[in-house]
Amino acid sequence: MPTSDTTTSATTVARPILLEYANNRLLIDLCGAYDAHLAAVEAALEVQIIRRGNELAIMGEDPNQLRAAEVLNGLYRRLEAGKDVEPADVDRELRMGTSEAGTGVRSGDQLEMPVGASIEIKTRKKTVEPRTEAQKAYVQSLFDNELAFGIGPAGTGKTYLAVAVGVNMFIGGHVDKIILSRPAVEAGEKLGYLPGDMKDKVDPYMQPLYDALNDFLPGKQLAKLIEDKKIEIAPLAFMRGRTLANAFVVLDEAQNATSMQMKMFLTRLGEGSRMVITGDRTQIDLPRGVPSGLSDAERLLKTIPNISFNYFTSKDVVRHPLVAAIIEAYEADDA
Template sequence: MTETGDDLADAAASSKIEVPQDLAVGLLGATDVNLRTLEAQLPADIHVRGNRITLKGAPADVAASERVIAELVKVVRGGTTLTPDLVRQSLSILSVSNESPAEVLSLDILSRRGKTIRPKTLNQKHYVDAIDKNTIVFGLGPAGTGKTYLAMAKAVQALQNKEVTRIILTRPAVEAGERLGFLPGTLSEKIDPYLRPLYDALHDMMDPETIPKLMEAGVIEVAPLAYMRGRTLNDAFIILDEAQNTTGEQMKMFLTRLGFGAKMVVTGDVTQVDLPGGARSGLRIAARILDGIDDIHFAELTSSDVVRHRLVADIVDAYGRAEEDRDSAGPRDVASGNRAARRDGMRRTDGGHRR
């Protein structure tokens, strides 16, 4: 059947959008870097002349693209510097919800030296909202999803707003089996490698010169999990990082340190357990037995929330698929594959010595 001109006209639509002159550069980006991202990502064709944007395509595609442009204009109007990553994140938010990217991306937590810390994905915003609304929050997800960084930002914000009187940061020193006394050096030298990521995040959020003074005064404490035993932590914002490497007993010990006026955030990735001897992760146990308790929230972050280099999300997904394949193959298949690989390697080695 041949389509007539009228049929084609009905199948196509166009829309012209006038962007305020003072917002056009922020929307399109320096050297049109954001425009190129929009050209690649929008379902409709986009053409720009001056501050006029023309969209062409199927009616549904044009309507969806109009909404994207309108939301990005809101982001720029709110003072956020739009980047290709933020364009992609806005598109991701719109693809899975009716929430406004402008509201998600304008939720400032901290600002320091011109750098603003805010959630960059919808799940990150839900995570931050959960921290505001609950006493204990578990942030679960792969590396790079911002679970520890955002928790640290909320802790510093709470301290600055005088909602708490101190911040306590801890993580299990799994490599030493918590037996730090067997390592050489002073206490600081022993624990520093395990806690360095927490120090690094603190330096991003606070004046580095004030951190030693606050630590000396006990306002900020960074310590291994073993040092939490026997304490009650009142009026504190407490963060347990790398919680997948706690045992069930350690997790119970930590959670029962909760005192009056305190808030806890527990972060971890249950796919990255490094406990020796195949011990069960305390984070997995907690997720199973505490889910559904009032004032305890479990926030799930995924590879789509990775805010490091864009390749990190692809790497996380690739390893996840490989682990699923390995689990579905079963131990006998894996062992068989390993033996085949060894035989193949031996044949290649033998062949290299033949004359």
């Protein structure tokens, strides 16, 4: 563990905080290529970090210095635990603070989340960790509730995290299959005019779901699971008449479902299943005058126990800093 020497003055600007790290190899990983990780901390917290041998000196205003020290020490503990530190990990530490990692466990027939501040979602290819408090609460609700809603702008990880949890539950034996669905809403181009058979026509609408799955499962295994119908990806219209039992079910882009479609989908929930509904109320592609089923569900179901509603804002965007700025600009214009 690193040691620190913290001395502050009565003024806002404190004397440098010195952090000493015993393992020089881990210190190199902590700093990142060309000190990129240090630069990210400096930019986010408005401090200056200087490396001197196996020490890091943090200079800046007192609260920012202390926060930078917490972030660096948290990342160093991650390295000591044998984990990598990537730019996404630095971003998460800056947003959420230091914590001990844990994983979901099964106790008897009850699925439980770890005791502790951090959550890990283990899949075949990677381990996913929420990067904001809203994401953390969302993932917690996916384990705690049979029906959960994730509502917010693009880039906040609503679908990505839901698919990750679905894969985690599937490989852990908590569900027998994964079912992912989206409304195939035409946005300026008629489905009938696209080349190919029905699968060729609807696959472009489903591509974000394939992309998420490819992040979590090896290609050959994913293809085999799709072939065996252990994983199904289908338009919302194909869900009518089914009972989805012992499955992890995700409806993505739910703002483009009509009220009747939403009712139809919600009533597919069967024994032993969990359902996640994700959507962005600012990107409705339904014809003018057609109400969104997501808005209706939000209004009608909020008081029902065991249904959770989780909300994201532009502050939870983890895709690219410009995406958050773009969303904020549009929200300001709407206001």
